[in-house]
Amino acid sequence: MKFGLFYEHQIPRPHDKEQWDPDAEHKLFKNALDQIELADQLGFDYVFEVEHHFLEEYSHSSAPEVFLAAASQRTKNIRLGHGIVLMPPRYNHPARVAERVATLDLVSDGRVEFGTGESSSEMEMGGFGVHREDKKQMWEEATREVVKMMTQTPYPGVEGAYFGMPERNVVPKPLQKPHPPLWVASSRRETAMLAGRLGMGSLGFSFDTPDEARERADEYYQLIREECYPIGAAINPALGVVSVLSCFDTDEEAIEKGQEGSQFFAYSLAYYYNPFTGGAHTPGRKNIYADFYNAPPDQRWGPFGDAFRGFGGFGGNLSSEEPKDEVTRALWRAAQRGGCIGTPDFIKDTLRKYEDAHLDLMIFVAQCGARSHEDVMDSIYRTGTKVIPEFKERHAKHQEWRAQQLEGVEHVINSSI
Amino acid sequence: MAVKTDRIQDAALRASMEDAQAALKSGDYKRVVDLCGEAYVELLGRKPEMLQGAEQFRSVLFFPRLGAHLALNGDRQPEVIYDRETFTFSEAVTYFEFAVDNLIKHEI
Numbered sequence: 313m314k315f316g317l318f319y320e321h322q323i324p325r326p327h328d329k330e331q332w333d334p335d336a337e338h339k340l341f342k343n344a345l346d347q348i349e350l351a352d353q354l355g356f357d358y359v360f361e362v363e364h365h366f367l368e369e370y371s372h373s374s375a376p377e378v379f380l381a382a383a384s385q386r387t388k389n390i391r392l393g394h395g396i397v398l399m400p401p402r403y404n405h406p407a408r409v410a411e412r413v414a415t416l417d418l419v420s421d422g423r424v425e426f427g428t429g430e431s432s433s434e435m436e437m438g439g440f441g442v443h444r445e446d447k448k449q450m451w452e453e454a455t456r457e458v459v460k461m462m463t464q465t466p467y468p469g470v471e472g473a474y475f476g477m478p479e480r481n482v483v484p485k486p487l488q489k490p491h492p493p494l495w496v497a498s499s500r501r502e503t504a505m506l507a508g509r510l511g512m513g514s515l516g517f518s519f520d521t522p523d524e525a526r527e528r529a530d531e532y533y534q535l536i537r538e539e540c541y542p543i544g545a546a547i548n549p550a551l552g553v554v555s556v557l558s559c560f561d562t563d564e565e566a567i568e569k570g571q572e573g574s575q576f577f578a579y580s581l582a583y584y585y586n587p588f589t590g591g592a593h594t595p596g597r598k599n600i601y602a603d604f605y606n607a608p609p610d611q612r613w614g615p616f617g618d619a620f621r622g623f624g625g626f627g628g629n630l631s632s633e634e635p636k637d638e639v640t641r642a643l644w645r646a647a648q649r650g651g652c653i654g655t656p657d658f659i660k661d662t663l664r665k666y667e668d669a670h671l672d673l674m675i676f677v678a679q680c681g682a683r684s685h686e687d688v689m690d691s692i693y694r695t696g697t698k699v700i701p702e703f704k705e706r707h708a709k710h711q712e713w714r715a716q717q718l719e720g721v722e723h724v725i726n727s728s729i
Numbered sequence: 730m731a732v733k734t735d736r737i738q739d740a741a742l743r744a745s746m747e748d749a750q751a752a753l754k755s756g757d758y759k760r761v762v763d764l765c766g767e768a769y770v771e772l773l774g775r776k777p778e779m780l781q782g783a784e785q786f787r788s789v790l791f792f793p794r795l796g797a798h799l800a801l802n803g804d805r806q807p808e809v810i811y812d813r814e815t816f817t818f819s820e821a822v823t824y825f826e827f828a829v830d831n832l833i834k835h836e837i
Contacts, residue, residue: 448795452819502826506819
């Protein structure tokens with residue numbers, strides 16, 4: 313199993329002021345670069361950077377290609393993942409995506425992971441005029457064409473349903489041939505199965521349990537073998553999942569320093585992704601963190617619970633039972649004391665279960681909520697020195713298993729697992 | 730090797746999902762959506778508890794909305810409404826996986 317870090321660039325507003333300090337975003341980005349540089353030195357394999365727009369507090373990562381380019385010059389080995397690029401052409405013209413991904417691949421000496429996705433928050437879709445019912449079709453069309461732009465000379469052009477352009481040679485071309493490994497964000501199980509059918513890595517944002525991860529791996533690799541119609545010129549068989557991380561010497565310290573950030577991650581995510589709350593957001597004025605901070609600890613799910621009351625999941629305070637719906641459940645799990653909040657030994661025990669389930673990649677959310685830079689650095693350091701080495705030693709065994717799964721697959725493979 | 734549709738217990742629905750899988754492979758994505766929509770409506774018919782109380786909202790809302798969506802008609806019965814007549818591979822896969830998963834989960 314390999315390991316990565318996952319960045320939303322969360323920056324809660326101060327709970328007692330209307331706006332952030334003037335230097336807050338500057339510090340956030342500089343600190344994140346320090347964290348990634350440390351992770352690279354410690355042997356973390358990946359950093360994945362989201363693309364979101366207008367989701368203040370929850371994610372200030374609207375130009376990931378710029379941030380990853382900066383990270384590329386501070387690091388040597390860590391893979392630089394888009395987690396993900398918003399593919400509907402109203403967010404990013406496909407030719408600009410191809411150009412930016414290729415340029416990043418060149419300046420990073422071929423370290424790019426090309427993650428793709430659709431977006432689903434009302435703030436983003438409404439801001440760019442993307443209609444929910446069309447976004448998957450837009451994603452598919454744009455992703456197919458971007459791959460052609462990266463691999464064909466010249467790109468013959470297209471008159472698609474959502475964008476068109478004449479014949480052009482889209483340059484530069486990426487360093488990795490035929491193109492960087494392809495991924496798709498899979499917040500729902502259906503999309504993970506789509507990833508298998510299209511030969512893409514699945515970036516699962518669903519906080520799967522080990523048993524769920526195993527079932528998903530079995531189905532996914534069966535689809536890769538039997539029903540794969542690659543969207544690109546090379547397939548990237550890989551399953552990754554996201555987990556919150558807080559790694560300290562005692563459980564108490566890990567929870568004290570990690571749990572609030574995890575809860576805010578889930579709280580703010582739920583706020584923006586629920587159409588009732590996210591769609592009614594008041595830009596520039598709403599203080600999400602103040603609502604979260606001022607709620608009694610056992611009611612920090614207030615807006616979440618209310619928002620999901622009608623979904624049959626749960627309402628009011630946090631239920632002790634897992635919600636039935638997949639997305640709601642993912643958020644619920646994110647706010648629990650996750651499998652990766654604890655001591656190095658506790659976290660290793662959890663990770664061994666995912667390793668046994670044949671997960672390819674575990675991606676940690678270390679920076680979230682109001683966690684301090686120092687605590688994030690500590691947590692990354694302890695994970696890199698006391699958790700990851702054991703798994704690195706066994707990765708060759710996982711690669712053997714993976715090679716067996718891919719036996720007979722005739723598609724070209726470009727994967728960094 | 731066993732395929733997931735084998736786990737659907739009802740023979741007619743299993744055959745329908747096998748047809749949907751064949752349509753997926755042949756590129757007839759509209760047929761995939763048709764068959765999956767019909768299968769899900771059939772499921773709701775056999776599991777009336779899925780249309781009771783808050784479950785109703787969930788059952789209807791979480792049906793994919795990718796060019797076809799589920800709505801309740803004047804008799805409060807679920808029906809698939811088409812917003813367009815063409816679908817892509819990824820959309821068809823989403824409807825297919827959703828329908829098969831639900832048929833298995835509800836032990837139909």
